[in-house]
Amino acid sequence: MKDPNKKTTAAKKIKTVRQTRPGWDAYFINIAKAVSERATCLRRRYGAVITKNHVIVSTGYNGAPAGMKDCLDAAKCTRKELQIPHGERYELCHSVHAEANAIIRASADELSGATIYISGADAGSGECLSEPCMMCKRMILNAGIAKVVHSDGEGGFYAITPKDWLKTRV
Ligand SMILES: [Zn+2]
Numbered sequence: 001m002k003d004p005n006k007k008t009t010a011a012k013k014i015k016t017v018r019q020t021r022p023g024w025d026a027y028f029i030n031i032a033k034a035v036s037e038r039a040t041c042l043r044r045r046y047g048a049v050i051t052k053n054h055v056i057v058s059t060g061y062n063g064a065p066a067g068m069k070d071c072l073d074a075a076k077c078t079r080k081e082l083q084i085p086h087g088e089r090y091e092l093c094h095s096v097h098a099e100a101n102a103i104i105r106a107s108a109d110e111l112s113g114a115t116i117y118i119s120g121a122d123a124g125s126g127e128c129l130s131e132p133c134m135m136c137k138r139m140i141l142n143a144g145i146a147k148v149v150h151s152d153g154e155g156g157f158y159a160i161t162p163k164d165w166l167k168t169r170v
């Protein structure tokens with residue numbers, strides 16, 4: 001006969017299912033990816049998210065200045081048409097970059113010591129290496145942003161300290 005007072009070990013054996021969840025960097029870069037879907041350039045869509053102490057203070061995506069026809073409206077991107085290599089002749093696309101749009105919507109206080117997350121997708125090949133361009137790097141430096149996390153184009157991301165850019169002139 002079973003002793004009802006005898007403790008079974010069954011209770012102890014119940015496994016706690018520990019749910020895995022993304023870390024802060026993965027969490028915010030995924031949000032940057034969602035933001036990029038609002039971008040209006042036919043060539044590349046970028047999204048940027050600026051956080052301070054793990055709270056979002058600003059977001060931005062690349063698009064034409066308010067009131068100006070963007071690449072989607074015009075149904076063409078001159079840089080795409082002319083097959084301008086990446087990193088060159090930015091003036092031919094009318095977009096304000098995602099990083100710049102996010103920066104102009106945050107206060108100087110919010111930007112100081114903040115982190116910016118950047119995720120971009122190429123119209124043809126999908127997610128791409130999303131290192132900021134030279135102009136955005138300069139802006140990030142002057143905004144006092146302390147950390148940059150950008151997608152590596154292979155499902156992961158790089159976390160960098162903008163001050164490292166100062167080793168060479170950007
Ligand atoms: Zn464009």
Ligand SMILES: [Zn+2]
Nearest residue numbers: 097132133136
């Ligand atoms: Zn840029």
